Amino acid sequence: GENVEQHPSTLSVQEGDSAVIKCTYSDSASNYFPWYKQELGKRPQLIIDIRSNVGEKKDQRIAVTLNKTAKHFSLHITETQPEDSAVYFCAASRAGGFKTIFGAGTRLFVKA
Amino acid sequence: NAGVTQTPKFQVLKTGQSMTLQCAQDMNHNSMYWYRQDPGMGLRLIYYSASEGTTDKGEVPNGYNVSRLNKREFSLRLESAAPSQTSVYFCASSDLYRGARYGYTFGSGTRLTVV
Numbered sequence: 001g002e003n004v005e006q007h008p009s010t011l012s013v014q015e016g017d018s019a020v021i022k023c024t025y026s027d028s029a030s031n032y033f034p035w036y037k038q039e040l041g042k043r044p045q046l047i048i049d050i051r052s053n054v055g056e057k058k059d060q061r062i063a064v065t066l067n068k069t070a071k072h073f074s075l076h077i078t079e080t081q082p083e084d085s086a087v088y089f090c091a092a093s094r095a096g097g098f099k100t101i102f103g104a105g106t107r108l109f110v111k112a
Numbered sequence: 113n114a115g116v117t118q119t120p121k122f123q124v125l126k127t128g129q130s131m132t133l134q135c136a137q138d139m140n141h142n143s144m145y146w147y148r149q150d151p152g153m154g155l156r157l158i159y160y161s162a163s164e165g166t167t168d169k170g171e172v173p174n175g176y177n178v179s180r181l182n183k184r185e186f187s188l189r190l191e192s193a194a195p196s197q198t199s200v201y202f203c204a205s206s207d208l209y210r211g212a213r214y215g216y217t218f219g220s221g222t223r224l225t226v227v
Binding site for chain 2: 095
């Protein structure tokens with residue numbers, strides 16, 4: 001079945017450094033790739049997304065890249081801050097599809 | 113604008129008891145979902161409702177039933193709770209616009225413990 005693999009499971013960076021989280025998907029028909037941030041004890045919240053007709057998208061300190069050929073997509077956070085500490089989930093779904101498959105999550109620690 | 117509202121926030125059940133988790137959204141979304149979140153396993157889809165009047169199984173539907181009561185409300189029922197159903201449950205909603213999928217809005221979650 002479809003799956004999304006996410007790496008690393010834990011990432012620790014110094015404040016101000018960059019963080020990169022990588023995901024690989026199996027369903028070649030996937031064309032929508034959202035990223036969610038979940039702070040401790042809170043609900044997941046959509047932070048950025050990308051569609052298959054775009055290779056890169058930026059929003060202030062965060063960016064996502066997509067390589068459809070390799071079925072890889074990544075989240076990049078620059079100038080990390082302590083408030084970026086959270087669990088990040090990547091996900092993939094098909095056009096018009098109703099099933100979104102999530103990665104297992106990456107716990108990001110930003111040390112002050 | 114409340115978004116997605118889930119009740120209850122916490123629940124402890126004994127094995128074999130039943131309960132219903134309630135979810136309501138006020139964003140006029142067509143699609144609603146129930147996920148469970150377990151440590152190290154991300155979010156797994158239990159059931160979803162693409163639109164009012166339809167429901168379909170997700171990845172882990174066994175032991176659960178759902179009802180799409182109307183466009184706003186989507187409930188999840190555990191008929192005979194088991195310890196393996198101890199988890200955090202999230203309801204979510206989303207929509208399509210011109211065939212393009214948009215991201216989920218999640219409820220605040222229900223932490224369920226089955227003893």
